[in-house]
Amino acid sequence: MVTDGGAGVRETCQVSLSAERRLVVGRVARCAPTLDGDGCVRVAVDGVDGYGSGKSVFADELASAVTALGRPVVRVSLDDFLNVRAVRHRQGRDSPQGFWEDSYNYPRFERDVLVAFGPGGSRRYRPAAYDLRTDAVLDPEARTADPATVLVVDGLFLHRDELVTAWDLSVFLDVPFSVTAQRMADRNGSNLDPEHPSMRRYVEGQRIYFRACSPQRRADIVVDNQDFDVPRIVRDNLLR
Secondary structure, three states, X not given: OEEEOOOOOOOXXXXXXXXXHHHHHHXXXXXXXXXXXXXXXXXXXXXXXXXXXXHHHHHHHHHHHHHHOOOOEEEEEHHHHEOOHHHHOOOXXXXXXXXXXXXXXXXXXXXXHHHHHOOOOOOEEOOOOEEOOOOEEOOOOOEEOOOOXXXXXXXXXXXXXXXXXXXOXXXXXXXXXXXXXXXXXXXXXXXXXXXXXXXXXXXXHHHHHHHHHOHHHHOOEEEEOOOOOOOEEEEEOOOO
């Protein structure tokens, strides 16, 4: 069973799975560990901002591949745990530091999701804490996941210090800013130059993340996702 937690705006690109993509996604799915008893497994899909790196698409495909292995899955997006606009922009609408520090409500995400699926957790989780369209804080009714569920989370900054130890398996989708900026420009008309001032908040905020946390090194699996049809696993620390 795949449960979609999305209550905010979580748009994904539509990608048909090539044979190469199915192989890569399937390989990652088989890396999700099985814990003793009814323990749940927490999986992160990290990557750069916007539609360019393909985090949501990859996480959706990964959830489907894990389900095909006969395991229950819950899908949650960190974008459904954004802070309200006043908090996100309190350091300025163009502030890279604000983007890095203030984008997400980590206490809610930890309480409503990570603890529920963690060791000895209740499996009672809330899939969202924020609605981007209305800038409203949400408090949805709790749901109960099946025993031994695989939680698949997509989002930015998932390898930051306060989150990195939560994951039983983590993936980083490696796509250069030049490619992601082009994909975002094609989708929403933003500037295709990642060094343009209008992109500074997002690009520089993520560079702060890279310098502070080195997500490409912290991730268990790094996938070169520049070509959606032909992704490549460029590092697998699990050696499976």
